[in-house]
Amino acid sequence: MSLLRRRKLRRPRSLWIPSDGQSPAPAPPFERGMARRDFLRMGAAALTMGAAPLGLGSLSGAGLAGCLPKGSAAGGIEPDGPPKAPPEHWVRDARTAGFEVMIDARPHELGEQLDILADSGVNVVEADCDLSAYLTNSEFDEQLAVLDLVAYGSHLRGMRCVAYYPTLEVLSAEAATAPHVLSKEHPDWLQIGIDGKPNMFVGGGGRVFWVDPGVESAWTCPLTGYLDYYLDRIRRLTATRLDGVWGDVPLLSDIEGVWPCTNEACRTKFKNDTGMVLPGQVNWDDPVFRRWVLWRHQLIFDFEQAILRAVKSVKASAEAIIETVTMDYNGGTIQGLDGAFAHAGELVRVWEVDAVSDGSAMRGGTADDWICMAVMMRHGSGSSFGQPSWIFTYGREEDDAERVMALAIATRNNPYETKIPLMCTTVGNAYRKRMYRWMDAQKDLYSLPGANRAAVLFSPASRDFLDRNSGVGLYASFYEADDLWWSAEKQDSALKMEYLADYRGTCKALIHAHVPFDALPIAAATPEMLASYKLLAIPSPASLSAATIQMLDAYVTQGGTVIVTGQEGGYYDEHGTARTDASFLRAIGITNADMANTSGSFIVRAKGRGTVAYTAIRAGQAYLQTTEPAMLAQYIQTAEKAGARVTSTAPKEVLMDLRRAPNGVVLVCASMYGLGTRGGGAAQYAQQDTTFRVSIPEEGKTPVRVQFSEPTAGASDRDLPFTRDKGLVSFDLTVRALALVRIELA
Known part of the structure; x- marks a missing residue:
């Protein structure tokens, strides 16, 4: 199954803006706007007022200021009341919504x-x-103007504004007859599959509903001349009043392509980088193919970094935001895009966690589907590298x-609220207002440092080499009656995977054990970071560098506790080259007899001042x-001995997260209690409130206050009664969906 996008092509239309730069008298809402040539002439004249243009036909932010309407709300974009300052820490505290900008809309609309x-x-x-479309320079300038206008209006209302811009997919209308079609003008820009075919198709039905009939969807390669073309437009966007550019899913797309990209540019770059000849077929037993799989992650990562540099070169305060649709599952293997691959510096990721159904969202999901979503959300915050x-x-x-949304907030993700399956809508303004206003009231919700004492180590290369793209692994269940279910192929279930099932199942076990944990990509692990955790779970770590093996060994020896599963630990190095044995397992004292014991019982041994809990089976998968x-x-038992568990009578379906104040x-706390317990299906959604007791260590201090807050309609913050015993402060709470409890210690 290919992971599908949720966009529709919107054809460019003309934005109505008064030629004198002033607010006009009221007019019929669909009155034809000014001609495109007049609009562009006005913009070109205004350029003389501002900074030098960035390129032919570009409109600088300063120049566009001369085009903006002034005056009353009847015709201008200004609000009725006084302007509000946009937020300073907007990236950290983001509460995002999509806004479909119709280019023929009047400013007051x-x-x-x-x-x-x-x-x-x-x-x-x-x-x-309309930046999905293959636009001419003049058409692109129209987009710049309207986006600048929307950013201006957003700022006046105390909001920041970023522009959505697809990265590697380009849509060309009337592909059969129009001359301005990407594949016709730049066939050398296309991704080429391992089968030698260009990565493009023409819309006309099926689940790829965002591509209209007759429209070409062409997927481009970032090593071709497309890179300069795209980065130039990124710089021109950044020069407006926009606060950032939102780059959509830089994929080596498998919607039509078969293991792209193998064009001449990729062949040359792979040869220069590795000294190897790019493989001509899929063969997981070939070390060159495994190296190429990892190299494709690097290819996409380098493209993202080029976007980041382009944005920052124009405006240091602007943000480069990359929409990342591949989470922890095998989409990252086949499509190259993998947020866990490496630390992306100042780049901001927005993770698109798909639901089980494009029609009913998560309403028909099973309990394991909800766990899969919770793990992906935990993975997203961890793979954002701080x-x-x-x-x-x-x-x-x-x-x-x-x-x-409760799962998103509890796993330290900033929500983008929208209604399935589109991006520029809402489940309801009253709902959004209730949730977002509550978040705004919790001023430190995202500024507080984490206090979880456990982490699960994620290895993207281990996933690549063990699962071998055998299935997608997005969710667990299937529902044949829903044509919009995430997959109908049984091999796609997360339950069927090797590495992914072990990783997700390990996370599921820790959630059920009331162990607040972080998801930690291998690329983020440092000795200092590991030292903050008492427990580190390492499921099926097949691919590890020698330096990582040494670091993990030192973590245990110096007093940490590890849970390790599987028989391949360290069998591959970080490039996919096979070693003679499982080097990591040898380093932590695992013997051949241990690896032959498939009973499932943890073998627990001391190593230095630490503890190793090992089982040869994939315990998380089980x-x-x-x-x-x-x-x-x-x-x-292992988490309890390590001191990483929260003492609670909560149902196992309650996810917990600790933050240091x-x-x-x-x-x-985010509750999944009751969700999916009656099986999958559109009519099976049910949820239940749950009441339970929690005990938190006093840490040698005196508890002063326990305050409860939730975003439930009509609810208000309240103090909870608490007791003290044996160094613990204990209290009861009832959780509907999301609860925040502040334990004040003096």
Whole structure:
């Protein structure tokens, strides 16, 4: 199955802006706007007022200021009331919504829509114009002008604004007859599959509904001349009033292509980088093919970094935001895009966590589907390498949408609220306002440092080499009655994977064991970071560098506890080259007899001042498939001894996260209790509130106050009664979807 996008081509139309730069008298809402040539002439004249243009036909931000309307709300984009300052820490505290910008809209109509967003608590506007299309320079200039205008209106309402711009997919209308079609003008820009075919198709039906009939979807290669073309336009966008550019899914797309890209540019670069000849067929037993799989991650990473540099070269305060649709699953293997591959510096990721159904969102998901979503959200924040992590929170109705957003907030992701399956809509303005206003009231929600004492190590190369793109692994269940279910192919289930199932099942076990944990990509691990954790779970670590093996060995020897599964630990190096044995397992004292013991029982041994808990089977995979109590008991016992677990009577479906406050600790809980317990299907959604007791260490201090907060309609913050015993402060709480508890210690 190919992972599909949720966009529709919107054909360019003319924006109505008064030629004198003043607000006009009211006019019929669909009155024809000024001619394109007049609009561009006005923009070109205004350029003399501002900075030098960045390129032929470009419009600088300063120049566009002369085009903006002034005056009353009847004709201008300004709000009725006094302007508000846009937020300073908007990346960290983002509450995002999509805004479909119609280029023929009048400024006051744009303003009215921005008023709605601002009133609902949005502080970041994702402006979605017509940049998906293969635009001429003059058409692109029209987009610049309207985006600049929307950014101006957003700022006046106390919001930031970023522009959506696809990265490698280009849509050309009337592909059969029009001369201005990307594949006709630049066939050398196309991705080429391993089968030698160009990566393009013409829309006309099926699940690829964002490509209209007769429209060409062409996927380009970032090593061709397309790179200069794209970066030039990125710089021109950044020169407007926009606060950033939102680059959409830089993929080596498998919608039509078969293992792209193998064009001449990629062949040459792979040869120069590795000294190897790019492989001509899929062969996971070939070390050259494995090296190429990893090189494709580097190719996409380098393209992202080029976008970041282009943005910062124009405006240091602007942000480069990359929409990343591949999470932890095998889409990252085949499509190259993998947020866990390397630290992306100042780049901001917005993760598109798809739902089980493009029609009903998560309403028909099973309990394991909800666990898969929770793990992907935890993975998103971890694979943002300390940068703010934004994430889609698709919903169908308020109740399911709230539980998706609860998982996002509890896993330290900033939500992008929208209604399945589109990006520029909402489940409801009242719902959005309720959730976003609550978030705004929690001023330190994303500024507090994490206090989780456990982490799960994620190895993208291990996933590549063990799962071998055998299936997608997005979710667990299937529902044949829903044509918009995420997949109908049984081999795509996450339950069927090797590495992915072990990773997700390990995370599931820790959630069920009430162990607050972080998802930690191997590329993010440092000795200093590992030292902050008491427990490190390392599922099926097949691919590890010698330096990483040494670091993990030192972590254990110096007092850490590790849970290690599988028989391949360290069998491959970081380039995919096979070693003679499982080097990591040898380093931590695992013997041949240990690897032959497939009973599933943890073999627990001391190593230095630390502890190794090992099983030769993929214990996480087994737990994901069975939810076996005996397996969970082993995780609980190990986490308890390591001091990484929260003492609680909560149902196992409650996800917990700890954050360090200056005067104590903050507990955030997201409940999946009751979700999916009656099986999959569009009519099976049910949720239940849950009440339970939690005990948190006093840390040698005196508890002063326990305060409870939730975004439930009509709820207000309240103090909870608490007790003290044996160094613990204990309290009862009831969780509907999301709860935040502040434990003040003096």
